[in-house]
Amino acid sequence: MNQENIQPIDSTAPHHHDQVDDHKPRGISRWLYTTNHKDIGTLYLLFSLLMLFTGGSMAMVIRAELFQPGLQFVDPHFFNQMTTVHGLVMVFGAIMPAFVGLANWMVPLMIGAPDMALPRMNNWSFWLLPCAFTILLSTLFMEGGAPAAGWTFYVPLSTTYSNDSTAFFVFAVHLMGISSIMGAMNIIVTIFNLRAPGMTWMKLPLFVWTWIITAFLLIAVMPVLAGVVTMVLTDKYFGTSFFNAAGGGDPVMFQHIFWFFGHPEVYIMILPAFGIISSIVPAFARKPLFGYESMVIATASIAFLSFIVWAHHMFTTGMPVAAELFFMYTTMLIAVPTGVKVFNWVATMWRGAMTFETPMMFAIAFIVLFTIGGFSGLMLAITPADFQYQDTYFVVAHFHYVLVTGALFGIIAGVYFWIPKWTGVMYSERLGQCHFWCSLVSVNMLFFPMHFVGLAGMPRRIPDYALQFADMNAFISIGGFLFGLSQLLFVAMVFRCIRRKGEKASAQVWEGAEGLEWQIPSPAPYHTFQIPPDIKSGH
């Protein structure tokens, strides 16, 4: 019931399209000074693609080293730097900016707004990111190398036992945090204040709903991350003892504060993907989304629960049984709203007139594989079992299923879904299908056997391992290289579209797609909805 009633007044949107000059500066200054939500969305997405390959190449180093037992290519300290920086780059550089980029592009189009509410802040929040990652990645070339304490930078690894890269890391995280918080504020203000007349809350597309909830999560927890890195900095350099037992602090306190940020963070990285899938599945099933209200409520419930489960990352720190039980049960409770979502997607497809274009293929793969990641999460939530799984490759398998085949597949599905709207040309379906099948097979070769080696006891974050894991690891590495190579097909697809190679896309693009963004021409004109569209109230 949410989207099918939306109709703009005829010819409101494309009125600038036919004019030759849309007042944008040319060349590099267009991108440096831009306040246009579409330009900034594009910048975010391209930056995140660059970071995907930066973090991805580090993953390739990791998999090359783990191809055989023993030390082949890199020394253990550099290996630790790779796992650490890979995690930081993928979380803060690839997944989060990609979602902000999609929000920049799609949220104003979906709610009928002319632009983001705070366009100059928007420009600033993007341009902080390249600065932050230049600082972070520059440590790789410094004496002593990059941070090596893991992306979770537990103390005392990041204080007593780290080199001065910690200072660069902390400052980079501050910049990323400021960027994320500003981006989140912008999205909240846009959705609150710039909805077209008649676009009531319960008519918002689900991508907008998931993003506003994500934005609130960001505002709640990114400042806590800024606080915890500040404490690490002052503990290391200014003699404070937040986490230093010698001065009355407590190292376990670090984990509590970090995971108070860290657990909502994992939902920050998945909720927008839920929104994307909720846009794609109805379009290709040619049915309205099943259970719109329950989807909204489920998303909000997941966001709320994410604040009271953080210590399930810390079961082995010696918590009292009562606390372990509390965090076990609350964690398992998250399966309920998540299950609601999965069943709603399946129910949306049920008896739909489905077609299987690339976005739909990635969306279906998302639903299946994310659910596998969710199930391994439930296994990890069982406190006594977690003592066995803790710090093994089982954990690595779990969070890569939810982050790669979850978040990343969601983003890729969204890019395939919306790129005809952005560029005005259809992507090559053959290339897209090829990318999908290569990715699907290789990603499961890469991550599925990790469950087994993890259960058999292979610890994570090590450059060498016991001989009995050799065959599995060789297989995993081959899957890793294939998955890395498969993403070149994605890049080829994106650049074909950017260079306008392909069939011209219609405004509607997809037969079953509903919503305001499909009622403006493709490519979306530089300025849209300068006069708000009229949303007809249906029923």
Add this chain to the structure above:
Amino acid sequence: MGNQNISHQPLLRKLLVVSIAMFFFGFALIPLYDVFCRLTGLNGKTANTVAAPSTRIDTSRRIKVEFIANRDDSIPWNFAPEINSLELNPGAVKVVNFHVKNLSAQAMIGRAVPSVSPGAAARYFKKIECFCFTEQPLDAHGEKAMPVQFYIDPQLPAEYSTITLSYRLYKSQGQTVTR
């Protein structure tokens, strides 16, 4: 342009206040956790204050108490208990000495942080007097015995038969005594 004339400032200001508040909330978590742990007796933290004297002795059972001493890299002292373990009746008061010797040519101050395992038994471990209550200065190459006087609360639940008292010795920060 209808709704585009809405001022964004009020909402933006509220969001800014929330994010700044959350920044300080991160810091506030530390005292909040301390209060929470003190109220609930979690975390194996023993009260670092003088306990009331023992009032009765439970002669029906004996509890084994083990002692562990180790030191941080920051402090070049030898640190060891005079005995590794003893057995006592709940309520009986005992004194155990921990020996320290400063191996360096510098006077310095040490601070011992206690911890009791299993954590849930910590609240039944009563210290009447302890070297961990205060900072411990030691001259260059100096040595001394540091006593801890304690008893086990007779209310200790029956499932505990062994309690481990562990100390970790740290150099008290920024307070090296000048000779």
